[in-house]
Amino acid sequence: MPVEFLGIAATADGTETTARTTAAFDRDYTLRLARAHEEHGWDRVLFAYGSGAPDPAPAAAFLASRLDTLQILLAHRPNVSYPTFAAKTFATLDRISEGRLTVHFITGGSDHEQQREGDFLTKDERYARTREYIGIVKKAWTSREPFDHEGAHYRFNDFVADVFPVQQPRPGVSFGGSSAAAYAVGGAEADVYGLWGEPLARTAEQIERVKEAARAAGRSDVPRIQVAFRPIIAPTEELAWEKAHRTVDAIRARREGGELIRRGRPAGAAPENAGSQRLLEIAEAGERYDRALWTPTAAATGGSGNSNALVGTPETVAQALLDYYDLGVDILSARGYHLVDDAIDFGRYVIPIVREEVAKRDAASAAAEAARSEQAERDRHQLIAAQA
Numbered sequence: 001m002p003v004e005f006l007g008i009a010a011t012a013d014g015t016e017t018t019a020r021t022t023a024a025f026d027r028d029y030t031l032r033l034a035r036a037h038e039e040h041g042w043d044r045v046l047f048a049y050g051s052g053a054p055d056p057a058p059a060a061a062f063l064a065s066r067l068d069t070l071q072i073l074l075a076h077r078p079n080v081s082y083p084t085f086a087a088k089t090f091a092t093l094d095r096i097s098e099g100r101l102t103v104h105f106i107t108g109g110s111d112h113e114q115q116r117e118g119d120f121l122t123k124d125e126r127y128a129r130t131r132e133y134i135g136i137v138k139k140a141w142t143s144r145e146p147f148d149h150e151g152a153h154y155r156f157n158d159f160v161a162d163v164f165p166v167q168q169p170r171p172g173v174s175f176g177g178s179s180a181a182a183y184a185v186g187g188a189e190a191d192v193y194g195l196w197g198e199p200l201a202r203t204a205e206q207i208e209r210v211k212e213a214a215r216a217a218g219r220s221d222v223p224r225i226q227v228a229f230r231p232i233i234a235p236t237e238e239l240a241w242e243k244a245h246r247t248v249d250a251i252r253a254r255r256e257g258g259e260l261i262r263r264g265r266p267a268g269a270a271p272e273n274a275g276s277q278r279l280l281e282i283a284e285a286g287e288r289y290d291r292a293l294w295t296p297t298a299a300a301t302g303g304s305g306n307s308n309a310l311v312g313t314p315e316t317v318a319q320a321l322l323d324y325y326d327l328g329v330d331i332l333s334a335r336g337y338h339l340v341d342d343a344i345d346f347g348r349y350v351i352p353i354v355r356e357e358v359a360k361r362d363a364a365s366a367a368a369e370a371a372r373s374e375q376a377e378r379d380r381h382q383l384i385a386a387q388a
């Protein structure tokens with residue numbers, strides 16, 4: 001299976017280590033960052049969603065109209081719009097981008113953050129709503145006949161869209177979350193299941209949960225798995241580790257100085273989402289795992305989202321990513337702390353190694369498969385000859 005690389009689409013330059021110097025939506029920066037991805041071997045970028053952040057859908061339209069090949073993963077929270085409306089927005093974006101859109105449906109991991117935009121459901125209720133919502137969006141993308149809907153969260157009659165996606169039968173559905181409710185809904189509905197980078201054994205455990213949920217939902221396929229990291233690379237191991245320590249010092253300094261406001265939840269509050277709870281528990285249990293995983297960056301941010309680092313030379317980090325590929329991960333997601341420069345470096349020095357090694361693995365498994373079927377054919381001929 002070819003591997004895919006997912007980077008980040010940001011509309012401003014601030015990160016956990018550096019204060020923002022641009023406006024919240026900076027046209028030039030948005031384009032420069034995306035272009036750095038497109039020109040350096042990345043497949044796709046993620047537009048995240050936050051209650052006060054610039055709306056990622058028009059930002060995605062802007063990029064799609066300026067860039068030729070970069071694909072887009074658009075984060076979307078069901079609470080902010082009606083599913084038929086959202087389906088048309090996505091179909092229009094798929095038209096603008098000529099089939100480069102995947103939608104990442106976000107249920108919301110923090111009550112406080114959800115309430116900022118009027119959503120007072122509990123997390124489990126939100127997951128049930130997300131499931132109903134995705135079902136409606138899929139139907140609106142594909143149904144040429146008007147349809148009615150009556151569910152727990154939405155009710156409408158006689159809807160049919162007049163705009164359909166380029167991708168047939170429909171754009172991809174991506175999903176994230178690490179709670180039981182998340183596995184159940186994502187396992188049933190998602191084409192791509194996104195996880196935050198954890199040690200290999202913990203990632204394997206989550207992949208199994210997603211597969212179990214897909215089987216329980218009666219699917220014959222399983223979602224493709226995506227895992228996200230914060231790579232910290234340098235020409236030598238020693239330099240990479242120095243950079244890693246500088247990175248975590250900068251995060252801690254900004255946090256202690258009150259500069260790093262965790263937008264998702266109130267200051268000092270423990271995370272409500274299982275994904276962040278897992279990251280903190282893993283960081284508590286150890287700093288280093290496997291070949292290159294380093295947890296202090298996750299601990300310093302309070303386990304906020306994609307926050308575990310992979311530290312080392314490009315070769316070490318590439319080999320660490322290949323360990324996840326070998327575990328069954330199809331999409332490798334990465335974001336640095338200096339977004340443009342790190343997207344370029346990762347694209348130049350890490351992506352080519354991973355792609356080359358994946359191509360070798362794929363060629364070896366294709367050769368093994370061909371040898372197996374040749375042997376089966378020989379066995380069949382021998383059996384026929386023996387019976388004759």
Ligand SMILES: Cc1cc2nc3c(=O)[nH]c(=O)nc-3n(C[C@H](O)[C@H](O)[C@H](O)COP(=O)(O)O)c2cc1C
Pocket residue numbers: 047048049050075104105106107108109175176177178179182194195196228272273274275276
């Ligand atoms: C790859 C990935 C990207 C995500 N992007 C966002 C985002 O942009 N905005 C957001 O509020 N939540 C985002 N999330 C959070 C989840 O969609 C989900 O709401 C949360 O993890 C649910 O909590 P749970 O782990 O308890 O199930 C993302 C999660 C993943 C795995």
